Every structure is written in C-alpha cells, then in structure tokens.
Amino acid sequence: MYLSTIFVAVGWVFAGVKSKPLPTSQSHAITSVLSRLTEYYHSSPNVTEGLFDQSISPWWESGSIFNTYMDFAKYTGSTKYKALVGEALVLNSYGKAHDFFGTDHEFVSIVVGRWNDDVEWYAQAVVAGAELYGPHTYMPGLRGNGTWISLAQRTIDEVYDYWTPGCGGGIYWSTDPAQYATYKSGITQLEFISLATRAYLLTKNGTLLQITERLFTWIVDSGMVDLATGTVFDGVDTVGCTVSKAQWSYSYGHLVGGLSYLYRATGNSSYLTYASKIATTAINIFAPDGVAEELCEVTGSCNQDQQGFKAIFLRQLSYLYLTTHDQELKSNISTVLQKSAEAALATCDASWNCEGDWTNGSTQVYPAFRSTHLVAAALVALEGTTKQ
Ligand SMILES: *[C@@H]1O[C@H](CO)[C@@H](O)[C@H](O)[C@H]1NC(C)=O
Ligand SMILES: *[C@@H]1O[C@H](CO)[C@@H](O)[C@H](O)[C@H]1NC(C)=O
Ligand SMILES: *[C@@H]1O[C@H](CO)[C@@H](O)[C@H](O)[C@H]1NC(C)=O
Ligand SMILES: *[C@@H]1O[C@H](CO)[C@@H](O)[C@H](O)[C@H]1NC(C)=O
Ligand SMILES: *[C@@H]1O[C@H](CO)[C@@H](O)[C@H](O)[C@H]1NC(C)=O
Ligand SMILES: *[C@@H]1O[C@H](CO)[C@@H](O)[C@H](O)[C@H]1NC(C)=O
Numbered sequence: 145m146y147l148s149t150i151f152v153a154v155g156w157v158f159a160g161v162k163s164k165p166l167p168t169s170q171s172h173a174i175t176s177v178l179s180r181l182t183e184y185y186h187s188s189p190n191v192t193e194g195l196f197d198q199s200i201s202p203w204w205e206s207g208s209i210f211n212t213y214m215d216f217a218k219y220t221g222s223t224k225y226k227a228l229v230g231e232a233l234v235l236n237s238y239g240k241a242h243d244f245f246g247t248d249h250e251f252v253s254i255v256v257g258r259w260n261d262d263v264e265w266y267a268q269a270v271v272a273g274a275e276l277y278g279p280h281t282y283m284p285g286l287r288g289n290g291t292w293i294s295l296a297q298r299t300i301d302e303v304y305d306y307w308t309p310g311c312g313g314g315i316y317w318s319t320d321p322a323q324y325a326t327y328k329s330g331i332t333q334l335e336f337i338s339l340a341t342r343a344y345l346l347t348k349n350g351t352l353l354q355i356t357e358r359l360f361t362w363i364v365d366s367g368m369v370d371l372a373t374g375t376v377f378d379g380v381d382t383v384g385c386t387v388s389k390a391q392w393s394y395s396y397g398h399l400v401g402g403l404s405y406l407y408r409a410t411g412n413s414s415y416l417t418y419a420s421k422i423a424t425t426a427i428n429i430f431a432p433d434g435v436a437e438e439l440c441e442v443t444g445s446c447n448q449d450q451q452g453f454k455a456i457f458l459r460q461l462s463y464l465y466l467t468t469h470d471q472e473l474k475s476n477i478s479t480v481l482q483k484s485a486e487a488a489l490a491t492c493d494a495s496w497n498c499e500g501d502w503t504n505g506s507t508q509v510y511p512a513f514r515s516t517h518l519v520a521a522a523l524v525a526l527e528g529t530t531k532q
Pocket of ligand 3: 297300301349350351352
C-alpha cells in the first residue's frame with residue numbers, strides 16, 4: 145500500500161529471476177528492517193534479558209529470529225549482530241550451565257515451558273554460530289562456558305532422549321508429561337534433521353548422521369510425509385498412530401532445508417529429488433502467485449505462533465536454492481523469494497514500519513513486531529540467492 149513511497153524512497157529494482165548481486169537498495173532495506181527489529185530486543189520496556197519482548201512474542205520465536213540474524217551474517221559477512229546474538233544464546237542457555245534446559249530440566253520443561261521444538265530453534269542458531277565462527281570456538285561473553293558445537297551437541301542429545309519406538313520411532317514434542325505427552329509433532333523431527341545434519345557436517349560424528357537418516361525414514365514410514373505427492377503433515381499421535389493432517393508452511397520449508405543438508409552430508413541425490421518435489425508442492429500451496437501466505441491468513445485466524453511460520457518457510461527455501469544445481473528449481477524458488485520480498489517491502493513506509501500481510505487474499509492482522517521480523521526474513525532469504 146505504500147508502494148510508490150518505497151519505490152521513491154529506496155529505488156527498489158528487481159533483476160528478474162536470474163540471480164545477480166542485488167542493488168544497493170536491497171542492502172539498505174535489509175539493514176533498515178533489521179535495525180527496526182533490533183529495537184524490540186534492546187529498548188522494549190518489557191524486554192527480558194537476551195530476548196525479544198516476551199509480552200508480544202513466544203520464547204521459541206526469539207530463537208527463530210536469531211536464525212534470521214545468523215543467515216544475514218552468513219550471506220553478507222556482516223558482524224554487526226554477532227555480539228547481540230552470541231550473548232542472547234548464552235543467556236538463554238542459562239549462562240554457565242551451557243544448557244537450554246538449564247540445570248533443572250524438569251523445572252525448565254514444566255514451569256518455564258520449554259519443549260523440544262522450542263530449544264531446537266535456539267540450537268539451530270548455535271549450530272549456525274559454529275559454522276560461522278568455528279565449532280570449537282568458545283561462545284562469547286563472560287557468562288559463557290563452552291563452545292558452539294558443545295551446546296549444539298548437548299541439545300541434540302537432550303532432544304533425542306525423547307525418541308521412543310512407539311509407532312515405529314520419532315521424538316516426542318512435549319517435555320512436560322502433563323501436556324501433549326503422546327504427540328510426535330512434525331516440526332520437532334524436521335528441526336532435528338537439520339540440526340543434527342549440520343552438526344554432523346562440522347564434527348563428522350557418524351552417529352549423528354545415522355540417527356538422522358533413521359528419523360527421516362520414520363517420518364516417511366509413519367505417513368507424516370508423503371514423498372509421492374510431496375506432502376508434509378503436522379505430526380503423529382502415538383495413540384492409534386494417527387497422522388494429524390494440518391499443513392503449515394514451516395513444516396514444508398524445514399524439510400526442504402533439512403534434505404538439502406542431508407544431501408550435502410551424504411551426496412545421496414535422492415534427498416534432493418525429495419526436496420524438489422516437496423518445494424514444488426509447498427510453492428503451489430503457500431505461494432501460488434509467488435507471494436508467501438500461510439493458509440490461516442485467508443480467514444485471519446493464525447495464532448501468534450502460526451503468524452511466524454512463513455519467515456521460516458522462506459529462509460529454508462534459500463537453503464535448497466544454495467544446494468541444488470537444477471536451474472528450473474532455482475528459478476522457481478527465486479521467483480517466490482523475489483515476489484515475497486517485493487510484496488513484503490511494498491507494505492513498508494518510509495520509516496520502515498512494515499506489515500506481515502502481503503497478499504490480497506489475506507485478512508490476517510499482524511502486530512508490528514512480528515511484521516518486522518517477517519519482512520526481515522523475506523529480505524534475508526532473498527539475499528541468500530545472491531551467494532550463488
Ligand atoms: C509491558 O507489560 C505491561 C504489563 O504486562 C503491559 O501493560 C504493557 O502494555 C507492556 N508494554 C509494552 C510496550 O508491551
Ligand atoms: C562450566 O562447565 C563445566 C563443564 O560442563 C562445568 O563442570 C562447570 O560447573 C561449569 N561452570 C560453572 C560456573 O557452572
Ligand atoms: C556423537 O553423537 C552422538 C549422538 O548425538 C552422541 O551421543 C555422542 O556423544 C557424539 N560423540 C561425540 C564425540 O560428541
Ligand atoms: C539414498 O537415500 C534413499 C532414501 O533414503 C535410500 O533409499 C537409498 O538407499 C540411498 N542410497 C544410497 C546409495 O545410500
Ligand atoms: C517449477 O514450477 C513449475 C510451475 O509450477 C512446475 O511445473 C515445475 O515442476 C517446477 N519445477 C521444479 C524443478 O520444481
Ligand atoms: C493484488 O491485486 C492487485 C490488483 O488486482 C494486483 O495488481 C496485485 O498484483 C495483487 N497482489 C498480489 C500480491 O497478488
């Protein structure tokens with residue numbers, strides 16, 4: 145809606161689907177939106193140490209946002225947010241405890257409410273730090289107490305403790321025995337695949353790859369993922385081994401990203417074939433006109449968690465873009481990332497107040513904080529396509 149303003153303000157130019165270095169205005173847009181986002185980290189009156197304002201954002205979402213900053217650092221070489229994100233990850237892993245579940249796992253699970261999928265967002269940012277700064281480098285700050293890779297490995301082991309043979313395998317979602325204790329949510333498995341595979345690429349610890357490939361086999365055998373159609377469902381309830389059929393953009397996106405890493409780890413091209421199929425299905429469902437939209441946006445019914453999913457969808461598509469050599473697939477992904485970033489940016493005014501609703505079909509209302517992250521993630525995801 146502020147389209148003309150923004151075109152005048154930053155002279156946004158799109159180069160078509162063939163990727164080439166983006167215009168300076170692109171880097172200006174990214175740094176401006178990320179700066180805006182960072183204000184919620186630093187200056188909110190309700191900010192909790194190391195987090196975005198907890199009155200407007202669930203804990204997991206901060207972990208997802210730290211991944212956006214990490215991707216930004218990776219794609220641009222910028223060290224601007226290195227200290228902020230490093231500190232945040234140390235604080236959220238309870239400083240010297242060097243553990244996202246702290247020293248009292250039960251308390252953190254039940255009272256604080258951290259579950260396996262939640263801690264895996266943070267651990268993925270940690271593994272990104274290991275990739276960027278060296279796995280055996282100590283995490284920054286006086287309060288840290290260990291290396292990037294040791295925190296990633298610890299989290300992997302803690303989460304994997306919730307693998308059970310029920311319904312053939314899989315990891316439980318909840319760490320609170322009183323809530324959703326029988327559900328193996330898809331996102332818990334899909335995050336694990338990325339996390340453990342990226343850790344494997346850094347450590348060459350063969351056990352990590354072995355358990356990850358076993359987990360991938362399980363998500364297919366359980367019916368949660370249908371490789372023939374490229375469909376990804378929400379998860380499996382171990383009562384009756386029933387598949388819950390809700391579909392979310394981040395499940396598709398995350399599996400596409402995870403399979404890209406599995407291909408890098410194994411050289412097995414089957415993983416890329418699956419990723420391509422799933423990405424094509426995902427684009428048809430969540431970006432039929434090229435602009436990302438969660439299905440619940442049409443009825444304006446996305447809850448605060450669901451509102452953040454398409455940020456993950458877009459960022460993970462970049463991982464496949466950077467992995468595949470299939471030019472048609474790259475072009476398909478590039479179109480989505482460009483159109484989404486363009487539509488996202490078109491909602492911004494000259495002061496970089498943006499909106500999370502980018503399509504004509506959507507009636508979703510987004511709070512300013514989440515809108516800012518969604519736009520930042522779309523721009524960062526697009527930046528990934530300039531790397532190759
Ligand atoms: C901060 O928290 C208080 C109490 O929960 C709330 O009334 C207030 O609106 C919050 N302020 C912001 C900026 O979120
Ligand atoms: C730092 O980590 C080590 C190894 O995990 C642990 O033994 C030690 O107690 C930690 N230090 C503090 C101050 O908690
Ligand atoms: C290798 O990975 C497995 C599974 O996560 C873990 O139990 C083991 O401790 C790891 N080995 C090392 C040396 O970190
Ligand atoms: C590649 O992965 C597929 C899917 O998991 C598997 O069926 C196949 O055996 C693997 N191929 C090799 C050569 O390991
Ligand atoms: C690219 O998108 C077109 C149009 O949706 C589709 O038919 C084609 O299969 C896609 N190609 C790849 C490699 O994903
Ligand atoms: C919304 O509708 C307008 C007018 O029909 C069209 O020009 C525009 O491309 C549409 N935007 C999206 C994101 O579909």
